[in-house]
Amino acid sequence: MGARASRRSCRHGPSSPTDRTFLSPRPLPRLGNKMEATMPEPIHTENTITVDQSAAPTEQLSLGQRALRVIDRLMPVQREPQPAPSRQPSSLRRRLTTAMLLIVLVPTVLSATVSVITGWHSAQQQVVNQLRSVATLKEAQIHLWLNDLHTDLTVLQTEEMQADFITLLGAPVPDKLPEYKRVRSHFARNIAQTGRFEAIFLVDTSGRVILSTSLTQYWKNYRGWAFFEEGLQEPLSHLTWEAGVRWISIVHPIYDETGRTRGILVGRATMDTINAIMMERSGLGETGETYLVSAEQALLTDIRAGSRPVYVRTQGVQIATQERAEGSGIYPNYRGRTVIGVFHWLPDINAALLAEQEQIEALRPALALLGISTGVALLAITIAILAALTISRSVTDPLTRMAATASQVAAGELEHTVCIKREDEIGVLARTFNSMTAQLRDLIGNLEAQVAQRTQELEQRSNYLAASADVARAASSILDSARLTRQVVELIKERFSLYYVGLFLLDEAGEWAVLRAGTGEAGEAMLRRGHKIKVGEGMIGWSIAHAQSRIALDVGEDAVRLATNELPNTRSEAALPLRARGQIIGALTVQSDQPGAFDENSIAVLQTMADQVAIALENARLFTQNQAALETTQRAYGELSRRGWVELLRTQPDIGYRSSKMGIAPTTESWRADMEQAVQTGSVVQGNGTGDTNRYPLIVPIKVGNTVIGILDTYKPIADGPWNEEEIAILEALADQLGLALEGARLYRDAQQRASREQLTREIADKMRRATSVEEIIQTTVDELFHTLGTSRAFVKLGLLSPADDTDGETHDT
Numbered sequence: 001m002g003a004r005a006s007r008r009s010c011r012h013g014p015s016s017p018t019d020r021t022f023l024s025p026r027p028l029p030r031l032g033n034k035m036e037a038t039m040p041e042p043i044h045t046e047n048t049i050t051v052d053q054s055a056a057p058t059e060q061l062s063l064g065q066r067a068l069r070v071i072d073r074l075m076p077v078q079r080e081p082q083p084a085p086s087r088q089p090s091s092l093r094r095r096l097t098t099a100m101l102l103i104v105l106v107p108t109v110l111s112a113t114v115s116v117i118t119g120w121h122s123a124q125q126q127v128v129n130q131l132r133s134v135a136t137l138k139e140a141q142i143h144l145w146l147n148d149l150h151t152d153l154t155v156l157q158t159e160e161m162q163a164d165f166i167t168l169l170g171a172p173v174p175d176k177l178p179e180y181k182r183v184r185s186h187f188a189r190n191i192a193q194t195g196r197f198e199a200i201f202l203v204d205t206s207g208r209v210i211l212s213t214s215l216t217q218y219w220k221n222y223r224g225w226a227f228f229e230e231g232l233q234e235p236l237s238h239l240t241w242e243a244g245v246r247w248i249s250i251v252h253p254i255y256d257e258t259g260r261t262r263g264i265l266v267g268r269a270t271m272d273t274i275n276a277i278m279m280e281r282s283g284l285g286e287t288g289e290t291y292l293v294s295a296e297q298a299l300l301t302d303i304r305a306g307s308r309p310v311y312v313r314t315q316g317v318q319i320a321t322q323e324r325a326e327g328s329g330i331y332p333n334y335r336g337r338t339v340i341g342v343f344h345w346l347p348d349i350n351a352a353l354l355a356e357q358e359q360i361e362a363l364r365p366a367l368a369l370l371g372i373s374t375g376v377a378l379l380a381i382t383i384a385i386l387a388a389l390t391i392s393r394s395v396t397d398p399l400t401r402m403a404a405t406a407s408q409v410a411a412g413e414l415e416h417t418v419c420i421k422r423e424d425e426i427g428v429l430a431r432t433f434n435s436m437t438a439q440l441r442d443l444i445g446n447l448e449a450q451v452a453q454r455t456q457e458l459e460q461r462s463n464y465l466a467a468s469a470d471v472a473r474a475a476s477s478i479l480d481s482a483r484l485t486r487q488v489v490e491l492i493k494e495r496f497s498l499y500y501v502g503l504f505l506l507d508e509a510g511e512w513a514v515l516r517a518g519t520g521e522a523g524e525a526m527l528r529r530g531h532k533i534k535v536g537e538g539m540i541g542w543s544i545a546h547a548q549s550r551i552a553l554d555v556g557e558d559a560v561r562l563a564t565n566e567l568p569n570t571r572s573e574a575a576l577p578l579r580a581r582g583q584i585i586g587a588l589t590v591q592s593d594q595p596g597a598f599d600e601n602s603i604a605v606l607q608t609m610a611d612q613v614a615i616a617l618e619n620a621r622l623f624t625q626n627q628a629a630l631e632t633t634q635r636a637y638g639e640l641s642r643r644g645w646v647e648l649l650r651t652q653p654d655i656g657y658r659s660s661k662m663g664i665a666p667t668t669e670s671w672r673a674d675m676e677q678a679v680q681t682g683s684v685v686q687g688n689g690t691g692d693t694n695r696y697p698l699i700v701p702i703k704v705g706n707t708v709i710g711i712l713d714t715y716k717p718i719a720d721g722p723w724n725e726e727e728i729a730i731l732e733a734l735a736d737q738l739g740l741a742l743e744g745a746r747l748y749r750d751a752q753q754r755a756s757r758e759q760l761t762r763e764i765a766d767k768m769r770r771a772t773s774v775e776e777i778i779q780t781t782v783d784e785l786f787h788t789l790g791t792s793r794a795f796v797k798l799g800l801l802s803p804a805d806d807t808d809g810e811t812h813d814t
Contacts, residue, residue, distance in 0.1 A: 100388035104388075112374070112376070134282075169205075200496045205224060206221070207224070231264040247269060250269065287357055342355045377596035472609075502519070513535060515530075544586065576603075576607050678699040777797045
């Protein structure tokens with residue numbers, strides 16, 4: 001309010017209601033379709049001045065309003081459009097504020113972003129390292145336990161026990177030997193002392209269990225089992241499934257003195273120890289866990305969730321089991337929750353070990369760091385914004401006040417001046433601005449009349465150009481004469497806001513101008529009664545006879561004009577000749593219900609449109625003639641083609657071929673009734689599958705132009721169903737292409753025959769020319785006819801009728 005009061009105090013002159021008030025002009029509307037309905041938008045060029053004629057009359061506008069219109073049109077190139085007062089904030093302030101904010105914000109945001117991203121990846125890596133340590137520890141524990149199992153089994157293989165093993169493996173009935181009881185007792189003591197094995201048993205090379213500490217193992221045969229087949233080759237650990245129970249098999253081969261394998265020693269251990277190792281969750285938090293999965297992706301150990309799935313097919317499990325590799329990643333676990341997982345492949349037991357922890361728990365410290373970093377960044381941004389606003393306001397406030405005053409002046413309030421009392425560059429600018437405003441106030445009054453006149457001319461010219469473009473567009477896109485004439489008269493009537501428009505064309509004799517199109521009910525009535533004007537009479541006839549336009553600004557004063565009862569309100573009329581290629585083909589009448597409606601410019605535009613219409617009508621006529629000539633040529637060619645085929649089929653009536661399983665061969669079948677029907681009608685004939693044929697016949701005519709020269713006969717078995725539209729369409733297209741190919745072959749054959757005849761004629765004529773006497777010429781001719789044409793008898797006889805013998809018709813040889 002303070003700034004507003006300061007500006008008011010700097011106004012010149014009294015502030016009474018009689019003061020001149022300047023208002024912001026409204027935007028000028030764009031040119032519409034009708035001449036009288038809209039005004040054109042100002043077109044700023046070096047020599048064009050426009051005003052808004054839809055505003056109040058000139059004498060009712062204030063000096064400021066007139067000044068604004070003059071400035072808008074006299075100085076379009078010399079000044080940029082000024083912003084409205086509602087959009088006053090200084091762009092300089094925005095630039096200063098933006099620059100200061102960018103200087104502070106960009107490094108802050110980049111630093112915070114890099115910190116967050118680095119911390120996030122670091123946290124992920126820490127979790128992966130922690131899980132990898134846990135997985136490595138679990139793997140080491142499993143290996144240690146397996147080594148203990150192998151050690152216990154090795155302890156059993158003393159030299160004495162080895163001999164007993166070989167004896168039992170070689171005996172047909174081992175349980176009757178004393179070594180049997182000794183070995184079994186030795187196995188039982190080992191199980192009782194170590195507690196690692198659930199059962200220990202001997203298996204011979206045929207896969208049969210000959211001794212076991214478990215009664216359920218007696219006489220079982222493990223031939224074909226992986227642990228048995230591989231254990232015959234070398235010691236191993238193997239994960240074995242039997243009757244839905246998982247257990248670890250520790251297998252050692254037993255060799256005799258010659259090094260030959262006599263069987264295997266197998267220690268069976270339960271999964272309890274491995275399950276206990278996997279259930280130990282130290283270092284895994286609340287959601288972390290470890291578990292084993294077989295190569296078939298079956299879960300081997302207990303999991304944190306109470307009920308466990310039979311198979312686990314997560315991304316980590318698939319990579320570990322398929323690629324037999326170690327790795328880590330982020331993926332959904334068997335419960336569908338996103339986890340960070342580490343997986344190891346354990347070749348000793350052919351299983352994958354996975355250590356996983358839910359991502360939300362694992363990255364909780366990183367999320368806390370992210371919150372802290374975001375808070376710090378927001379605090380820095382807030383401080384930067386406040387500092388930037390304070391500094392920019394201290395610099396831009398004086399400029400903002402001067403910009404507000406400049407906006408008021410640009411809006412038409414020329415009585416305002418800038419009130420800035422400074423001795424620096426801004427003060428100089430304010431004084432210069434006040435001087436310029438005073439000069440503008442003195443400049444306005446003398447130019448408004450000239451602006452209004454030129455604006456009206458420009459508006460009229462713009463409407464004429466738009467109407468001319470519409471007529472030219474219709475003339476260039478329509479080839480139907482009747483439609484073109486109707487659309488042209490309607491367009492001219494609508495664009496020029498006329499009372500009536502009619503188009504006359506000369507008749508064939510050139511004596512009468514016949515109405516071909518007219519607007520409104522009057523035009524329809526005159527068309528129904530066949531309205532026409534004799535050439536030389538009336539304005540239309542005079543315009544055609546003299547090849548000139550005729551204008552009646554007041555129809556009552558034109559002695560040539562013929563009045564029409566259907567058009568009682570006509571007050572001014574113009575008749576324009578239609579010229580096409582130097583000839584007058586008709587005339588265009590345009591009538592208005594206002595006197596003096598036509599001037600030199602409007603007549604020039606209307607004459608141009610009339611010439612365009614005349615050329616378009618002539619083009620449409622030529623197009624129709626060309627179409628007729630083309631149709632005549634096509635009919636003539638079709639008749640010649642038909643005669644050629646009639647001659648060809650007369651000389652070769654049995655042209656036809658049939659394809660079958662035996663190949664392609666000429667056909668000698670006679671024409672059936674359906675074949676003749678296809679030839680006569682020229683359309684496809686399709687059988688319905690009735691009768692004894694057990695098939696659906698189809699006959700497609702082969703056409704050359706409109707002439708049917710043959711048929712394509714085929715059929716489908718009843719089992720394949722009737723012919724569908726797509727199949728028929730394919731065969732019709734094939735028949736069309738066949739007709740074109742046959743026509744080309746016939747034309748080629750005719751050309752060859754003509755060439756052969758011409759060559760033969762040239763050869764005989766050449767030999768005849770080389771003869772020197774009449775007898776030799778005749779002998780050569782007869783000889784060539786005999787040998788070339790293969791005639792059985794050829795002769796040439798010369799003779800004349802004597803005058804005395806002309807009456808009786810007798811011929812005498814010479």
